[in-house]
Amino acid sequence: MDCLFCKMVEREIEPDIVYEDEHVLAFNxxxxxxxxxxxxxxxxxxxxxxxxxxxxxxxxxRLQFTAAKLAKQQGFADNGYRVVMNCNEDGGQSVYHIHMHLMGGRHFTWPAG
Incomplete structure (x- = not known):
């Protein structure tokens, strides 16, 4: 399998890890x-x-739980943050291994792009 995120999980490619447990890997x-x-x-x-x-x-x-946990650890949970998952080409998915984007530290507007 030629999956970028699987290679990161297996450490064939070394991501900038911010959290890891038995089931989840989170990186910048x-x-x-x-x-x-x-x-x-x-x-x-x-x-x-x-x-x-x-x-x-x-x-x-667990992905959702991890997002909330990291938002608290990063210090922006109370101010707010955005969590996004894209699906397929029209949805903006570029790596075909599900993943959640956790974004914080600024004001977000709606509708999203």
Whole structure:
């Protein structure tokens, strides 16, 4: 498999890690869109949101939990932050391994781009 995030999980490529546990890896985005922009990925390869199965529900919940935990640790939870998951080409997905963008440290507007 030629998956960028799987290579990071396996340390074939070394990301700038901010958090890791048995199921999740979180690292700084190399092209940040906010003062803090962290990608949170499951260690299990799931290509798109469309590929999530019922057995993955706890893992998906762990991604959300990790985002909130990191927002608190980074100091912007009370002011607010944005969490985004993209799906497929029209949704803006560029790496086909589900991942959550945690962005904070600035004011966000709506609608998103």
């Amino acid at each position: 985005d190399i092209d940040p869109k906010a003062p803090t922009h962290i990608l949170i990925v499951p260690k299990k390869h799931i290509a798109t949101l469309n590929d999530i199965e019922e057995a993955d529900l706890a893992l998906i919940g």
